[in-house]
Amino acid sequence: xxxxxxxxxxxxxxxxxxxxxxxxxxxxxxxxxxxxxxxxxxxxxxxxxxxxxxxxxxxxxxxxxxxxxxxxxxxxxxxxxxxxxxxxxxxxxxxxxxxxxxxxxxxxxxxx
Amino acid sequence: xxxxxxxxxxxxxxxxxxxxxxxxxxxxxxxxxxxxxxxxxxxxxxxxxxxxxxxxxxxxxxxxxxxxxxxxxxxxxxxxxxxxxxxxxxxxxxxxxxxxxxxxxxxxxxxx
Numbered sequence: 001x002x003x004x005x006x007x008x009x010x011x012x013x014x015x016x017x018x019x020x021x022x023x024x025x026x027x028x029x030x031x032x033x034x035x036x037x038x039x040x041x042x043x044x045x046x047x048x049x050x051x052x053x054x055x056x057x058x059x060x061x062x063x064x065x066x067x068x069x070x071x072x073x074x075x076x077x078x079x080x081x082x083x084x085x086x087x088x089x090x091x092x093x094x095x096x097x098x099x100x101x102x103x104x105x106x107x108x109x110x111x112x
Numbered sequence: 113x114x115x116x117x118x119x120x121x122x123x124x125x126x127x128x129x130x131x132x133x134x135x136x137x138x139x140x141x142x143x144x145x146x147x148x149x150x151x152x153x154x155x156x157x158x159x160x161x162x163x164x165x166x167x168x169x170x171x172x173x174x175x176x177x178x179x180x181x182x183x184x185x186x187x188x189x190x191x192x193x194x195x196x197x198x199x200x201x202x203x204x205x206x207x208x209x210x211x212x213x214x215x216x217x218x219x220x221x222x223x224x
Contacts, residue, residue: 043199043214044214101158
């Protein structure tokens with residue numbers, strides 16, 4: 001099992017460009033999450049999906065959109081990137097009734 | 113959402129027991145207390161979760177007093193590899209997903 005995988009690992013964008021961060025899990029988990037982590041800070045929840053077909057806003061959703069493509073995949077899209085979105089982005093998943101979230105390795109995004 | 117307060121940093125020596133305390137005065141009845149560990153350039157990893165009293169697993173113990181307004185993560189006999197950031201989270205699993213807030217965490221530095 002690969003667990004939670006994220007692509008790409010690194011990305012540099014110019015202000016105004018768009019991109020999609022991909023996340024996939026092979027643990028048959030229902031819930032999936034996107035977080036961002038700024039230097040020296042904790043993680044902040046952007047969006048989450050409690051189950052296939054549903055998504056909901058977290059703490060900092062502005063500037064982002066998500067798609068729960070199927071049970072395995074949950075993507076995060078930046079339509080018009082801004083320097084304030086420079087961060088490390090983590091995807092996580094959780095099984096039904098499970099206590100813990102499993103995190104991916106992260107995507108390091110720089111917006112110039 | 114309950115806010116948590118942890119020490120910013122702690123130092124210890126190999127072989128010592130480390131206790132990290134987290135305050136969560138506004139914890140709600142349905143909230144659980146969860147601790148995660150994060151190494152540089154990696155996603156957080158679940159350590160332990162509890163609701164009240166004491167919980168122990170193979171890596172840590174979690175002590176929760178009766179009023180649940182604080183909790184203490186205990187790491188027995190730390191090693192250099194325990195140097196990491198430790199996050200205390202408070203939140204409730206609900207039908208919409210697990211909403212919680214990651215604080216800045218506690219940076220534990222273990223010295224030889």
